[in-house]
Amino acid sequence: MISLGCAKNLVDSEGVMAQLKNAGFKVGFEDDFERADIAIVNTCGFIHDAREESVDTILNLVNLKLNGKVEKLVVMGCLTERYRSELEKEIPEVDGWFGVHQLPELLTSLGANYKYDLHNDRVLTTPSHYAYLKIAEGCNRTCSFCAIPMIRGKHLSRSIEDIVDEAQLLAGRGVKELLLISQDLTFYGLDIYGKRSLGDLLKALVTVDGIEWIRLHYLYPAQFPLDVLDIIASNPKICKYIDLPLQHISDRILTSMNRNITREETIKLVDKIKSTVPDVALRTTIIVGYPGETRQEYEELREFISRQQFDRLGVFTYSPEKGTSAFQHKNTVSTSVKTQRLEELMAVQQEISLQKNHHKVGMKLKVLIDREEEEYFAGRTEFDSPEVDNEVLVAKNPQVKPGYFYNVEIINADEFDLFGEVC
Numbered sequence: 001m002i003s004l005g006c007a008k009n010l011v012d013s014e015g016v017m018a019q020l021k022n023a024g025f026k027v028g029f030e031d032d033f034e035r036a037d038i039a040i041v042n043t044c045g046f047i048h049d050a051r052e053e054s055v056d057t058i059l060n061l062v063n064l065k066l067n068g069k070v071e072k073l074v075v076m077g078c079l080t081e082r083y084r085s086e087l088e089k090e091i092p093e094v095d096g097w098f099g100v101h102q103l104p105e106l107l108t109s110l111g112a113n114y115k116y117d118l119h120n121d122r123v124l125t126t127p128s129h130y131a132y133l134k135i136a137e138g139c140n141r142t143c144s145f146c147a148i149p150m151i152r153g154k155h156l157s158r159s160i161e162d163i164v165d166e167a168q169l170l171a172g173r174g175v176k177e178l179l180l181i182s183q184d185l186t187f188y189g190l191d192i193y194g195k196r197s198l199g200d201l202l203k204a205l206v207t208v209d210g211i212e213w214i215r216l217h218y219l220y221p222a223q224f225p226l227d228v229l230d231i232i233a234s235n236p237k238i239c240k241y242i243d244l245p246l247q248h249i250s251d252r253i254l255t256s257m258n259r260n261i262t263r264e265e266t267i268k269l270v271d272k273i274k275s276t277v278p279d280v281a282l283r284t285t286i287i288v289g290y291p292g293e294t295r296q297e298y299e300e301l302r303e304f305i306s307r308q309q310f311d312r313l314g315v316f317t318y319s320p321e322k323g324t325s326a327f328q329h330k331n332t333v334s335t336s337v338k339t340q341r342l343e344e345l346m347a348v349q350q351e352i353s354l355q356k357n358h359h360k361v362g363m364k365l366k367v368l369i370d371r372e373e374e375e376y377f378a379g380r381t382e383f384d385s386p387e388v389d390n391e392v393l394v395a396k397n398p399q400v401k402p403g404y405f406y407n408v409e410i411i412n413a414d415e416f417d418l419f420g421e422v423c
Contacts (some may be wrong), residue, residue: 005044
């Protein structure tokens with residue numbers, strides 16, 4: 001199994017692997033594909049670069065198949081959902097193409113049957129002490145730049161009982177940190193409970209024995225459920241970490257993006273989060289080079305980033321996506337200007353991150369160790385998510401083991417890492 005794209009895709013891939021393992025297959029993840037009889041690629045079709053990576057991966061596997069190193073090649077996921085007819089014509093060597101909701105059909109093509117009683121079972125590909133937990137599928141938002149609703153369909157929440165059941169299963173396997181994901185956590189429950197129910201879900205999840213950290217990713221800012229803030233502030237199991245993708249701050253661009261929020265409302269929400277959850281680590285993502293973005297609007301965004309001092313920041317250049325409402329707008333910002341704006345914002349953030357990290361020198365922080373390197377252990381505080389955020393590099397100590405929590409004194413810092421010793 002090769003899984004590309006986001007963590008939501010990874011969860012799907014882990015589910016496929018569990019179903020195949022139960023059916024008697026020996027399954028490997030990514031590094032083992034050159035010794036496989038069957039290769040399955042779970043693709044991403046979100047933006048141009050992701051599509052390019054998916055196609056390149058498929059073509060590499062086609063070469064392995066033509067050279068007799070792989071017998072069967074199956075492709076699933078977002079790229080197939082979006083471009084199946086074109087792909088079938090252009091890459092006929094692929095033995096099967098399956099969309100995001102065709103797991104039973106994929107299994108049948110391999111001689112296995114889908115078993116619903118295993119729907120929460122997964123072969124974890126993350127380190128055994130943390131796992132992603134998908135609470136909903138699809139999205140009801142109409143952001144002008146995003147193709148996800150076309151690919152994944154409407155928002156569909158899982159029941160609280162089903163999510164808690166999976167959390168208990170994961171905890172029983174040694175998972176200590178749950179990373180809650182969906183396209184939009186704040187929409188959770190509206191479709192099945194008639195109200196935003198993320199708070200109710202969190203209250204249920206904190207009762208699961210063995211889970212010490214619960215982390216929230218992708219909280220849409222418009223109609224934000226403010227009750228969640230009090231729950232985060234009052235429960236030590238829930239990380240003081242909020243991933244709030246704002247995308248921009250200019251009112252004109254926010255309107256064109258269909259974000260359903262204004263600059264003033266955004267600032268009020270950020271202020272509310274910071275006042276309700278002291279010491280919160282606030283992560284956001286920004287798009288530069290959206291069609292029509294003027295120099296003045298970009299400077300407004302840059303000034304906002306400088307003033308708000310976000311703990312974590314991801315910046316992306318606008319990617320025109322066929323079928324989205326923004327696709328009809330003229331792409332007025334050149335690639336070079338987009339890249340320049342991205343680099344400028346990241347330079348601003350680098351200085352912010354350096355200052356915030358230096359402020360932590362001398363503090364004693366709870367750190368979850370993810371892995372051992374040759375010269376140090378790499379871990380994270382509750383303020384950092386794996387893969388995308390800062391790490392704490394801990395001096396070698398014979399008592400330290402990956403997968404466990406330690407109190408660490410921070411003795412030094414740079415732009416994106418802290419350095420510490422177990423105390």
